[in-house]
Amino acid sequence: MFEFLQKKINETIDITDQEFEHAKTLFIPKKLRKRRFLLQDGDPCIYTCFVEKGLLRSFRIDDKGNEHILQFGMQGWWVADLYSFLTGESSEYNIEALEDSELLLITKPSWDLLLKEVPAFERYFRILIQNNLIATQNRLMRNMTLTAEERYSKLIREFPDIIQRVPQHMIASYIGVTRETLSRLRGQISHQ
Known part of the structure; x- marks a missing residue:
C-alpha cells in the first residue's frame, strides 16, 4: 500500500529505502468508504492524510447553509486542515470521501517525529507547503x-x-x- 507514497515522495526528494521503511512505521493505513468523514467541523484535525486511492473533498458550510469546497484531494495528494493539524484547535472544515478511498494517515506527534528523525522529510513537507501556498494564491x-x-x-x-x-x-x-x-x-x- 505504500508504493505510491514512496513514488510521490521520490518525485520531490531523494530518500533511502531505510528512511522510507522507518517512515512507513509512523503511518496508519485507513480505508474510508464513500460519503464517510475523515474530519468534521468542530473536531480537531488529528491527521494529515495521503490519498493512495480515491477522492476526498474538504469543505465548509456557511451560516446560510451554503457549501464552499476548498479542495478536492485526488490520488497522490495530501489533505488536511493544516491550521487545525498544526495548532490542535478545532477545525472549521469537513473532509469527506467522494469515492471509496485508501488513505495513509499520520498524526501530529508522528509527523513531528518523522521530521526530526528523517530530515529529508522536513524538506519534502516544506516543498509541499510552499506548493500549496502558491496553488492557493x-x-x-x-x-x-x-x-x-x-x-x-x-x-x-x-x-x-x-x-x-x-x-x-x-x-x-x-x-x-x-x-x-x-x-x-x-x-x-x-x-x-
Whole structure:
C-alpha cells in the first residue's frame, strides 16, 4: 500500500529505502468508504492524510447553509486542515470521501517525529507547503480575475476526469458559482 507514497515522495526528494521503511512505521493505513468523514467541523484535525486511492473533498458550510469546497484531494495528494493539524484547535472544515478511498494517515506527534528523525522529510513537507501556498494564491487570483467560464474551463483542462468523478453541484461550489450558472456555462461551452 505504500508504493505510491514512496513514488510521490521520490518525485520531490531523494530518500533511502531505510528512511522510507522507518517512515512507513509512523503511518496508519485507513480505508474510508464513500460519503464517510475523515474530519468534521468542530473536531480537531488529528491527521494529515495521503490519498493512495480515491477522492476526498474538504469543505465548509456557511451560516446560510451554503457549501464552499476548498479542495478536492485526488490520488497522490495530501489533505488536511493544516491550521487545525498544526495548532490542535478545532477545525472549521469537513473532509469527506467522494469515492471509496485508501488513505495513509499520520498524526501530529508522528509527523513531528518523522521530521526530526528523517530530515529529508522536513524538506519534502516544506516543498509541499510552499506548493500549496502558491496553488492557493493562484486559485484566489483566478477567482478574483477570471470569469466563471474561464474558471470552469481551467478546472476541466487541469483535471479532465473531474466531471465524471464529482457531482456538478460540487464543481459549482468549487469554482464559486451556482448550479444554474454552471449548467448554463456547460451549455455554452458544448455549443462552441
